[in-house]
Amino acid sequence: MNGIVGSETEFGISVRGEGRPDAVSNAVFLVNSYPYLLPASPLWDYENENPLLDARGFEADGERERPRSDYNRLLNKLLINGGRFYVDGAHPEYSTPECTNPLELVLYEKAGERILELAVDFANRRKQGDARFSIYKNNTDHKGNSYGYHENYLVDRSVPFEQLASQLIPFFVTRQIYAGAGKVGSDTKSGSTHYQISQRADFFEVLIDLNTMAKRPIINTRDEPHADGTRYRRFHVIVGDANMSEVTTYLKVGTLMLVLEMIEKGCLVKGVDLDEPIRSMREISRDLTLKEKYRLQRGVEWSAVEIQRSYLEAAERCFAESADAMTQDILRRWRRVLNQLEEEPAQLGREIDWVIKKGLIESYIERKGCGWKDSRIAMMDLQYHDVNREKGLYAALERGNHLDRLIEEDAIQHAQEFPPEGTRAYFRGTCLRNFSKDVYAASWATVLFHGSNGVIKKVPLMDPRRGSKALVSPILEKAKTVDELLSLLAI
Amino acid sequence: MAKQDQKRSTKKEVEKKEDEVTSNPEVIEKGKKLKEEMDDLLDEIDDVLEENAEEFIKNYVQKGGE
Numbered sequence: 001m002n003g004i005v006g007s008e009t010e011f012g013i014s015v016r017g018e019g020r021p022d023a024v025s026n027a028v029f030l031v032n033s034y035p036y037l038l039p040a041s042p043l044w045d046y047e048n049e050n051p052l053l054d055a056r057g058f059e060a061d062g063e064r065e066r067p068r069s070d071y072n073r074l075l076n077k078l079l080i081n082g083g084r085f086y087v088d089g090a091h092p093e094y095s096t097p098e099c100t101n102p103l104e105l106v107l108y109e110k111a112g113e114r115i116l117e118l119a120v121d122f123a124n125r126r127k128q129g130d131a132r133f134s135i136y137k138n139n140t141d142h143k144g145n146s147y148g149y150h151e152n153y154l155v156d157r158s159v160p161f162e163q164l165a166s167q168l169i170p171f172f173v174t175r176q177i178y179a180g181a182g183k184v185g186s187d188t189k190s191g192s193t194h195y196q197i198s199q200r201a202d203f204f205e206v207l208i209d210l211n212t213m214a215k216r217p218i219i220n221t222r223d224e225p226h227a228d229g230t231r232y233r234r235f236h237v238i239v240g241d242a243n244m245s246e247v248t249t250y251l252k253v254g255t256l257m258l259v260l261e262m263i264e265k266g267c268l269v270k271g272v273d274l275d276e277p278i279r280s281m282r283e284i285s286r287d288l289t290l291k292e293k294y295r296l297q298r299g300v301e302w303s304a305v306e307i308q309r310s311y312l313e314a315a316e317r318c319f320a321e322s323a324d325a326m327t328q329d330i331l332r333r334w335r336r337v338l339n340q341l342e343e344e345p346a347q348l349g350r351e352i353d354w355v356i357k358k359g360l361i362e363s364y365i366e367r368k369g370c371g372w373k374d375s376r377i378a379m380m381d382l383q384y385h386d387v388n389r390e391k392g393l394y395a396a397l398e399r400g401n402h403l404d405r406l407i408e409e410d411a412i413q414h415a416q417e418f419p420p421e422g423t424r425a426y427f428r429g430t431c432l433r434n435f436s437k438d439v440y441a442a443s444w445a446t447v448l449f450h451g452s453n454g455v456i457k458k459v460p461l462m463d464p465r466r467g468s469k470a471l472v473s474p475i476l477e478k479a480k481t482v483d484e485l486l487s488l489l490a491i
Numbered sequence: 492m493a494k495q496d497q498k499r500s501t502k503k504e505v506e507k508k509e510d511e512v513t514s515n516p517e518v519i520e521k522g523k524k525l526k527e528e529m530d531d532l533l534d535e536i537d538d539v540l541e542e543n544a545e546e547f548i549k550n551y552v553q554k555g556g557e
Binding site: 093 | 528
């Protein structure tokens with residue numbers, strides 16, 4: 001695999017008891033409760049950020065975010081693992097550092113869950129009154145409000161955006177069958193159901209657009225590369241669910257990394273364009289048997305599994321000669337999972353979130369003799385995603401050895417404290433660790449230092465692949481002070 | 492005729508196999524263990540599930556994010 005990937009998770013937040021006065025203050029209180037914040041509190045550097053630029057070649061109206069220094073510090077926490085823990089709107093949010101493969105991404109997402117778990121623990125200790133925080137890694141409040149889970153993939157700028165969009169719409173409509181986190185009920189007035197595959201499918205209304213908060217598009221056009229924009233695009237995927245299962249996240253990200261690499265290589269998938277993608281996405285989310293067929297533009301009807309299988313087969317052909325071990329592993333799992341989904345989805349009750357959650361709830365319903373509309377079932381749906389492992393139902397299943405895992409707890413611990421080694425996150429994270437007091441600000445594409453004589457010196461990181469351990473560790477090991485570091489970097 | 496015989500014996504084999512599976516003490520033991528584990532888990536859920544689920548769910552309202 002030859003990609004770069006990162007994810008952003010907005011967490012749901014509940015505060016019972018006296019609480020803080022409003023949702024934003026609660027999120028700020030929580031983020032500032034994380035016990036391993038850097039004492040010098042470097043700023044988030046917003047200079048290269050412009051979420052209003054559209055990949056179709058124009059700039060939308062709107063205000064760019066530029067908080068004052070003190071507020072910037074309150075909202076943004078830079079992490080020594082190269083990631084970012086911050087307040088976005090009224091939600092606590094965690095961005096992983098840039099990773100080089102889907103397994104590493106799983107590891108850094110889990111590290112993020114542990115960071116939130118610690119923040120909740122400390123928020124509950126230093127709270128006022130009897131307030132109690134709970135944090136959920138899910139995407140809906142079941143009342144029509146959704147908060148996002150966004151994936152970011154580095155893509156060669158020479159691939160036309162229109163080609164990315166047309167290649168990926170059928171993929172995104174159908175990948176929920178193995179990437180869905182499961183949801184009790186529906187967020188739309190029409191199409192009510194007792195259980196569905198995806199948390200997010202109800203919230204998508206258009207095919208392609210810049211929005212993320214209203215009229216959400218399957219393909220988001222934000223053109224904010226956080227890198228050299230003449231060479232790279234950051235493909236911003238807003239259509240997915242946040243997952244608890246390690247295997248589900250691994251497959252969700254791994255399959256898309258392969259499909260994007262295919263598109264870059266010119267291995268294209270043809271003949272799977274859907275007649276009504278938005279409608280099909282909602283219908284697929286509600287078909288728990290996966291037997292329904294959907295009309296394609298060329299007149300035939302295919303199931304979601306069949307559409308996914310055409311991507312899989314194209315990938316198998318494209319990587320036949322050049323598949324590394326992880327590519328082979330993803331292709332094997334992808335094929336097996338599609339076969340099992342077609343035969344009997346319940347076989348995936350150790351691996352795929354929506355199947356795991358459904359099995360757990362059905363066992364509970366059978367034991368209690370209650371119905372799907374019982375409030376305990378809605379509570380189970382939410383609490384499956386609780387990051388506090390004493391309360392979370394996913395965590396309970398994991399403890400009871402009811403789930404397949406891909407990574408060790410020790411590795412998750414390590415990933416909270418150390419950055420991935422293959423990207424610029426290594427430079428960012430290591431500088432924050434070694435020169436914490438001297439870092440004035442940082443962003444995905446910059447680290448700014450307090451240089452001598454009060455001058456701020458910027459180290460640009462415009463290539464996400466540079467700044468890796470192999471490239472910069474000789475310099476970082478040699479430099480005892482920031483001035484030495486800057487002079488070794490010739491800044 | 493020969494084909495029919497074959498069919499019959501295959502069916503018999505399948506029945507025999509199924510019989511073996513259901514009467515195999517190891518399989519029964521494993522099934523029992525799984526059931527016990529699931530029962531333990533369901534008990535645990537009752538312990539950790541938030542009290543006043545109805546109230547909790549009603550009050551869980553989020554601002555749309557992203």
